[in-house]
Amino acid sequence: MTLNKRKTEERIFKFLMMASTVIVTGSLLVIIGTIVVKSLPALRLTMLTQTPKGGYYLGKEGGILNAIVGSLYLASGATLLAVLVSLPIVLYLNLYTKKASALATFTRFSLDVLWGIPSIVYGAFGFIVMMTLGLRASLLAGIFIVGLLELPIMARAMDEVIRLIPQALIDASYSLGATKLETALKVIVKQSLPGILTAVLIAFGRGIGDAASVIFTAGFTDSIPTSLLQPAATLPLAIFYQLGSPLLEVQQRAYASAAILTLIILAISLISRVLIKKFTRHTIR
Amino acid sequence: MRHLKDLIARRAMFLLTAVPGFLVLSMLFGLLQKSRAILALKSFSGLLFGSGWHPLKGEFGFLPFLMGTLWVTLVAMVLAVPISLLTAVYLSEYAPKFIREFTKPVIDLLAGIPSVVYGVWGVLMIVPFVGKVLAPLFGVYSSGYSVLSGGIVLAIMVFPTIIHVALEVFSSVSHELRETSLSLGATKWETVKYVVLRKGLQGIIAAVVLGLSRAFGETMAVLMVVGNVAKIPKSVFDPAYPLPALIANNYGEMMSVPLYDSALMLAALVLLLVVLVFNLGARFVLMKAERRAE
Numbered sequence: 152m153t154l155n156k157r158k159t160e161e162r163i164f165k166f167l168m169m170a171s172t173v174i175v176t177g178s179l180l181v182i183i184g185t186i187v188v189k190s191l192p193a194l195r196l197t198m199l200t201q202t203p204k205g206g207y208y209l210g211k212e213g214g215i216l217n218a219i220v221g222s223l224y225l226a227s228g229a230t231l232l233a234v235l236v237s238l239p240i241v242l243y244l245n246l247y248t249k250k251a252s253a254l255a256t257f258t259r260f261s262l263d264v265l266w267g268i269p270s271i272v273y274g275a276f277g278f279i280v281m282m283t284l285g286l287r288a289s290l291l292a293g294i295f296i297v298g299l300l301e302l303p304i305m306a307r308a309m310d311e312v313i314r315l316i317p318q319a320l321i322d323a324s325y326s327l328g329a330t331k332l333e334t335a336l337k338v339i340v341k342q343s344l345p346g347i348l349t350a351v352l353i354a355f356g357r358g359i360g361d362a363a364s365v366i367f368t369a370g371f372t373d374s375i376p377t378s379l380l381q382p383a384a385t386l387p388l389a390i391f392y393q394l395g396s397p398l399l400e401v402q403q404r405a406y407a408s409a410a411i412l413t414l415i416i417l418a419i420s421l422i423s424r425v426l427i428k429k430f431t432r433h434t435i436r
Numbered sequence: 437m438r439h440l441k442d443l444i445a446r447r448a449m450f451l452l453t454a455v456p457g458f459l460v461l462s463m464l465f466g467l468l469q470k471s472r473a474i475l476a477l478k479s480f481s482g483l484l485f486g487s488g489w490h491p492l493k494g495e496f497g498f499l500p501f502l503m504g505t506l507w508v509t510l511v512a513m514v515l516a517v518p519i520s521l522l523t524a525v526y527l528s529e530y531a532p533k534f535i536r537e538f539t540k541p542v543i544d545l546l547a548g549i550p551s552v553v554y555g556v557w558g559v560l561m562i563v564p565f566v567g568k569v570l571a572p573l574f575g576v577y578s579s580g581y582s583v584l585s586g587g588i589v590l591a592i593m594v595f596p597t598i599i600h601v602a603l604e605v606f607s608s609v610s611h612e613l614r615e616t617s618l619s620l621g622a623t624k625w626e627t628v629k630y631v632v633l634r635k636g637l638q639g640i641i642a643a644v645v646l647g648l649s650r651a652f653g654e655t656m657a658v659l660m661v662v663g664n665v666a667k668i669p670k671s672v673f674d675p676a677y678p679l680p681a682l683i684a685n686n687y688g689e690m691m692s693v694p695l696y697d698s699a700l701m702l703a704a705l706v707l708l709l710v711v712l713v714f715n716l717g718a719r720f721v722l723m724k725a726e727r728r729a730e
Contacts, residue, residue, distance in 0.1 A: 161625040168526035171519040175599070176542045178592045182549065182557045204448055236452055242448035254453065260719075261456035267646075267715035268708060269653025270462065271680045275704035278687070279466045301461060306456070330442040353548070360550025361653040363680070367687050387552040391656065394556060409556040416548050420541075429582075 183413060190410035193403035198411070204371050215408050218389035220375050225293050225383055226359035230305075232298030233354055238304035244334045245313050246321070259310070265303035278367040290376050290383040293369025298366050301354040308353055312340060314348025330369070344426045352423040356416050362387035368406040372426045386412045463708065471702035474695050484623065489666045496699040498706070503668045504583075504676035508658060509651045511587025511672055516594045516651075517644055523595075524602035526604065529628055539653070547596035555660030559587040562663055571673050578673035583665035589657050594647040601646055603637030606632055638725040642718040649714035651705055655680035679703050 197214045204213035240258065248255040277296035288420055316339060324334040340347065362385070367394060370382030371392065393405035474496065486497025512644070527536055566588075567580025578584075609632050617627040633640070663675025664685065683700050690696040 157623050157626065161623045164522075164625050165526075165530065168522045171522035172531070172539065173527050174519055174537055175523045175546070176597050178595070179542050179546045179549075181561070182554070182592075184559055185561050205452050205684050236455055238456065239449040239452045243446075243453045247446060247449065256592055258456055261721055264712060264715060265456055267649055267711055268463070269655065269680060271653065271655040271683050271710060272467075272685075272704050272708045272711075274687075275683060275701060276463045276466055279470055279701065302459075303456070330438050330611060331597040332442040333438070337447075356548050360548075360552070362550070362552050362686055366684055387550055387656070390552045390556060390662070393557065394660070406556060407561070409553050412550060413553050416550065417545070420545055420548060426539075432716065 162386065164371070183382070183417075184433065186406060186413055187411050189352035190403070190406040191238075191398070193407040194410060198404070198407055206415055206434065209333050210235055215386070215389050215404070215411070217373055217375050218384040218408070219411070221290070221372075222359050222378035223371070224290060224387040225297060225375065225385055227357055228290070228294035229297035229301055229358045230351060233292060233305045233358075234351060236298075237302050237309060238340075241309045242339065244310065245316075246335055262303045263264050264291050264312075264398075265299075266307060269363070270300055270361050274364040274367040281368065287380075288368060288370030288382045289380045290369060291379040293365050293383060293385070294379075296323045296368045297358045297361065300361060301358050304357055305350050305354040308350035309343075309347055310343045316342055318361050343367045345429075348424045348426050352426075356419045359419075360387060360412065360416060362391060382397060386415075440711045445504070451679050452633050464705075467705040467708060471698055471705050473698040474702055477525060477695070480722050483699075484706075487668065491693045491696045494695060494696070498679070498703065500666045500707075501677055501682050501703070505678040505680070507583045507669050507672070507676055508586040508590060508662060508678055509648065510672070511583055511650045512594060513591035513644070513648055514515060515591035516647060519591070520595050520598035520641065520643075520647070521602060526629055527599075528603055528606040529624065529632065543596050543599055545549045547600075548594070551593065552659040552660075554589055554593055554657040556587060556715060558661035561642060562588050566673070573659060576671070577674050578662065579675070581661060581675050582673050583662065583676045584644050584672040585671070586662035586678070587657045588655055589661055590651045593654060593657060595649050598643045598647040600639060601617070601643035601682060601722075602636075605636040605643065608639070608726070609635045636725075638721050642725070643728040645714050645718040645721075649711045649718070652714070653680055653711050655684050659684055679707055683707075685718070 186248060190322045195214075197212075199219065200216060201214035201219045203215065243257050244258060246390075258355060273296055277299075280295075281287070281292050294407045302322070320342065323332060329337070364386060365385050369385055369388075370383045371384050371388055373434055378381040390405050390412065393401050393408060396402060396405075441639055478496070483496055484498050484502065486495070487499040488495045488497045489500060527539060531539070562585045563580035565580075566582055566585045569576050570577035570584065571580070609622055613631055613635065617631045618624070623629065658670075658678055659681035662678060662681065664677045665675040666677045667674075669676045683703055686696070686700060690700050
């Protein structure tokens with residue numbers, strides 16, 4: 152091939168690469184832009200402050216406060232559950248087991264598998280558990296299943312940061328007479344706090360946005376749940392059901408709800424960026 | 437006292453560490469247990485390859501749904517793989533630093549957007565685009581709720597997965613190797629083609645398979661734009677009814693028809709097994725590639 156031809160090939164592919172990058176980044180802007188523009192006619196303050204009037208499917212008045220509160224309850228509970236399970240697992244894997252031990256390999260492998268399982272399968276599994284236990288669709292069942300869904304996301308993200316802690320730091324803590332537990336809580340957790348917080352926020356975002364797992368387990372209702380055993384509305388399902396309505400006004404409310412959910416996700420990602428900046432000051436390098 | 441605390445904590449942590457493995461096994465076992473009711477009456481291959489779906493008559497053929505899933509996933513991958521790989525190559529080899537810094541959070545956000553939001557966007561933009569612009573262009577009629585719409589929305593959803601893994605793979609290719617190629621007079625693109633892509637081939641395959649398994653199980657976004665007609669699609673402009681959508685759409689009525697719940701749990705089991713195999717394969721290849729790179 153002549154040099155000219157080779158240069159032309161280079162130019163063609165460089166153009167294709169830039170075009171692809173523009174498509175990828177542009178699609179985010181187009182998605183957010185479309186949702187925001189389409190939601191403007193229905194976006195009112197009452198959307199945020201009232202529960203639906205006349206039912207979520209046909210009612211044109213009121214808001215989606217039930218879904219916002221339901222989603223926050225559900226995602227907070229699920230995230231708390233996921234932290235309580237995944238942080239000890241990750242600490243155990245990194246402090247108490249050897250890197251290549253069978254238990255560590257098997258657990259990391261299971262987490263990888265869980266990470267890949269689609270949320271609809273979590274939903275179906277939750278449904279089976281509920282039937283076996285005789286539970287009905289409730290906030291509690293939703294928290295349980297979404298917590299399990301968040302577990303591998305959170306544990307893998309935490310594992311990635313905690314793995315990076317230098318062994319010397321851990322050894323220094325031991326040599327001062329600290330037990331493994333004290334090292335875990337006072338050195339490791341403190342040192343990797345920004346990473347742990349990001350992991351928690353990523354998992355929270357996943358939990359608040361997932362619809363397929365709560366459709367079986369949390370149910371849907373027009374009122375705000377007052378106990379763990381009542382069904383709870385969630386934002387993704389509110390969007391889904393409103394969009395299925397034959398009435399144009401209700402469909403527009405679905406766009407507005409989608410804009411609200413997107414804003415929550417954007418806010419979470421922004422907060423995690425700020426937190427990383429703020430907490431990295433306290434870590435030892 | 438401090439040692440006692442340490443001991444208790446160690447035991448408690450050990451127990452929790454068993455949770456992930458236990459969870460995988462109990463999902464498999466639970467779904468299998470529930471689908472035994474229908475497997476006792478019908479053959480597995482008859483269920484998978486039967487094309488009649490009439491729950492009231494006790495007829496459960498998964499073929500239309502399996503084909504729906506395969507079509508949508510295939511279209512999504514055809515669109516997503518070249519675009520994601522080209523983007524990953526650009527970001528790892530060509531892009532100036534400020535573009536990389538700008539693109540990374542954008543891709544992270546794209547991964548964080550909930551699937552219902554993708555679905556709403558698909559209904560607002562992709563469905564009319566396919567129905568009113570693309571279909572007339574090809575001289576066919578389509579409502580817009582079609583395999584193609586599902587594929588386009590899914591493709592955007594798997595961009596982050598493929599780009600993320602591919603970037604990791606490319607960064608593991610050593611700089612010396614690239615410099616050797618450049619110093620032999622290869623152009624930058626030739627270096628990418630003959631060194632980076634070839635060296636990272638296994639990793640790229642793993643990236644694609646991980647994207648594929650993400651696409652395979654995606655439920656809500658696809659469900660909202662794909663039309664949900666239980667017939668094997670004949671072209672990309674036909675509607676389809678993927679397996680995850682079948683499970684999500686019928687949870688309400690499945691308890692009132694005999695065997696219906698068992699059939700849906702079998703569908704979930706099939707989904708779980710397929711995704712499991714894809715994931716295991718990809719992890720295995722990635723692990724081997726990592727070991728070779730070290």
